[in-house]
Amino acid sequence: MLRGGFRTADPDDAHERTEALMTGHRMAVSRDGAAFGADVRWVAGEGLGLLRFSYGAAVEIRSHPLDAFATVHLPVRGGFRAEHRGMRVRADTAYGAVFSSSGPLTMRWDAGLDLLVLKIDRADLERELASLLGRTPDGPLTFDLEMPRAGGTVSGAAELVRSTCAAAGPEGPPPRVWAALKNAAATALLLGHPHSFTDALRAPAPPASSTVVRRVLDRAAADPARPPTAPELARLTGVSERTLRTVFHAEFGVGPVTYLRRRRLDAVHRELTDLDPAGATTVADVAHRHGFAHAGRFAAEYRARFGEAPSTTLSR
Structure with a gap:
């Protein structure tokens, strides 16, 4: 720069x-x-x-x-x-x-x-x-x-x-x-701002097949430590970001990035529940494995979803 x-x-x-x-x-x-x-x-x-x-x-x-x-x-x-x-x-x-x-x-x-x-x-x-x-x-x-x-x-x-x-x-x-x-x-x-493709962008989004959803889930599963962005998912599935949002909202009630983030939180919760509290694996290890790099933000989102701190889940 x-x-x-x-x-x-x-x-x-x-x-x-x-x-x-x-x-x-x-x-x-x-x-x-x-x-x-x-x-x-x-x-x-x-x-x-x-x-x-x-x-x-x-x-x-x-x-x-x-x-x-x-x-x-x-x-x-x-x-x-x-x-x-x-x-x-x-x-x-x-x-x-x-x-x-x-x-x-x-x-x-x-x-x-x-x-x-x-x-x-x-x-x-x-x-x-x-x-x-x-x-x-x-x-x-x-x-x-x-x-x-x-x-x-x-x-x-x-x-x-x-x-x-x-x-x-x-x-x-x-x-x-x-x-x-x-x-x-x-x-x-x-x-x-209006332009020569504004009408096309405002046209109703065509329905997408379950193949689009499956490709999103497959990408997320293939590399959980590197969560995909919305533009990356659009390129991967061959549909627009707007179509992706429409499909995921219709199917899951939230957009694709939010949905995948919730799935990663659920995966962390399952793993922490199954871990031995006396073992060497830490909460940070599990969080990083599932793409949560910011400890404070992860802890806040985890508590909001499960009602307790991730360390509490691990210690039980």
């Missing part, structure tokens, strides 16, 4: 550095009003980036097509006007803008604009879309340009990335946390 920033009063310098972070573009600085003074900060890792821009002066930016990624523009202060794919939008603290496909893009930033930009690789978005659909998308993924921010999941995802990076310090979040942030941002954008 990379983190950095720069300040400069030279528009050419700012333009060159920003092109390396985003994409090729032309920039014209207004000669009226505030003086130009760029303040740019960013944090970026595999598939995801969060950038903050302030140029002081009003500027016009004409961008090359966004072929490799989509961006969510969220003004923190001030606003801008944009034209993209024949549509126009005014972005400010009430509305953001989502740029997601090839085609001309023109933005006119107000003087004093303070802008947060969430950048997500197109390949990751399309991968997540395929997982949600349960099939390969049969056309280009394009998002509506205007994004209301009130109660929006996308703004929440951007804030989650920002606050997590801030709390992680100079080294940034570890790779697995960064991967989870990327997945959360992609999912929030796909499920929280």
